[in-house]
Amino acid sequence: MNEEIKTFTISVYTENNIGLLNRISAIFQRRHINIESLTTSQSEIEGVNRFVIVVNITETQARKVVKQIEKQVEAIRAYYHTDDQTIYTESCMFKIKSALLFEEPQIQNIIKDSNSQIVTVNKEFFVLEKSGRRHEIESLRRDLNVFGIMQFVRSGRIAVTKDEMKITEMLLAFNNQ
């Protein structure tokens, strides 16, 4: 009975409709499931959107939630995947005082070692951008925090799956019906 709680990435292909975000988030809210992150963007198919939703739930819950999402008229397909079934990443930005670059020479090493990019530099501040796994971002944040961070922001997870999605085929099948 006591099923293990795991991190699932839920991917949803949808029509582009304003109301759909509401419908989808309500499915989680009604079941008291906290959404860890939610990202939506254009998918590989013209006119089709893709949601990437990260939740910590049991597989039974994931299965039920995905069916509830698919039940929505404007949701084309929904899937759930575990971390090892997806390639995923997050990205983040740091805004930091420019003076620190000169006062604290270690910062330059931290930047170099962390595989992050400097997006812009001016007299007051510079902006650093990095994408990667959560622990890499967290470790960079801890390292920089020592010197002071003016602003920090991290995006939700984006993910592609290892297996095929076959949405294009599905849509083609509909058109040929």
Place this chain on the structure above:
Amino acid sequence: MNTETENKTKEVAQKTERITGSEAIIRCLIEEGVDILYGYPGGAIMPVYDELYKFRDSIHHVLTRHEQGATHAAQGYARISGRVGVAMATSGPGATNLITGIADAQIDSTPLVCITGQVSSHLLGSDAFQETDIVGISTPVTKWNHQVTKASEIPDVIAKAFYIAKSGRPGPVLIDITKDAQFEEFDFSYKKCTGIRSYSPIPKININTIETAASLINQAKKPMIIWGQGVILGKAEAELKAVIEKTGIPAAWTILGASALPTSHRLNIGMVGMHGNYAPNRLTNECDVLIAIGMRFDDRVTGNLATYAKQAKVIHFEIDPAEVDKNVKSDIAVLGDSKESLAAILPLLNAKSHPEWLQEFKDLYDIEFEKVIKNDLHPTKEGLTMGEVLNEINLQTKGNAAIVSDVGQHQMIACRYADFNISKSNITSGGLGTMGFALPAAIGAKMAAPDREVIAIIGDGGFQMTIQELGTIFQQKTPVKIVVLNNGFLGMVRQWQQLFFDKRYASTEMTNPDFVTIAKGYYLEAKRVKKREELAEAVKEMIASKEPYFLEVCVEKEDNVFPMIPSGASVSDIRLS
């Protein structure tokens, strides 16, 4: 939204015409075959009402006395006919008053199209007079909803609304149309929607699953069927009957499944659930194969899930994939439309009979008859029972009436005891349990099926929730028969207080008005019955009447409905007293 590319539409060459959005709305409704709609006017929907006036010979608008009544009337219309019910309201309070009926239709899978007026698009988000975010509010209780801000969107959106409401597992759809879109002129043409690429309403039947299910059924020693409204919605009554008769499997029903098979059928073993029959509830936990058809294992049906049919292999015939394994884990899920699935499995099933197993149901029925049914239907005590009123109605209508019940003790009694010969005849609020449902729903039912006898069975509490619809009945001269079973209490709640709260009757006793005088105030024929000797004659007079008729029956104040599965208990622990 780009409905042009997204919807598959019939390739019908249509010439276009320049008309207003509001005229288009009415023309679309007529194209969809709508003959009657229910609603209430107000500022934001006035242009549409103006068109309703012009089209009054082609489409009949029924002014209810409250928007909730409009949705319930549309539900009654849909439930008895299988067609889409239509309700209309203005923005703001008009729209929010629709919500209870929409929520009821959502949980009971009733096809509705609700159209609301909205403030002009330039005012959206400005907290304008009677602006309310009805699309946001209705989202969790609609199958689909959409706001229209341009007249040119109207035909496609309405076509889509009807298609979504009635296809697959039906449900309510709300279309919110801004006032400027109602006034705007555009080139009108109409094409019915026949498909939406992101929506597959009916899952394809998998023949392998059908075969596995058939072989499991053929091997079963103690099989039992529980069917639900899915049989009625799928128009699969004949297929269900054929399966039952060929296999000899005893079959029970959920409240919303009632009437799909005649009550008198020898394999009809009664109702499951909290106040259902003793035998099917008890034997749910004895059968070896449980065949669920178009039902969703609601908690009022299953009781405690941890002890529900654990011994049985479960086969679930279901159109909605989200229902499969939601509450009860099935061993075989037969996805698809009930009519197609049952037709496909029928030739694979062996002709059989299960006399000993059927006898187990009969034995338990006899116990229930002695302990409960006898006293309900043929009481010897002085006070009238709800059961004997139903019994009298059965005798006089011979099971041919449609029974529209409200919510409470009288509902359970009506569902338990009403005889049904004809499908779609048990119209009641199942999933939401909405008091106030019956009176307006009976109006819609009678209008959709004028040749049927439509009898509303209502409690004294629920009657007062939508009592104003007596005005609609009077104005429309709708010959519904209204029976109020007056026990002076919110009876069902009082029963729980008696059983589980040591008789602390907190706010369940009502000081009631003179209902007969009220009915007469609406110029309805009305009568009150207080004694057993008067009952048969009064029911006779009511049935004979060609006009609307109101009958109040004063029944025993503190009767209880049994059997009962206390909430959270197992179906095996069903109580007879």
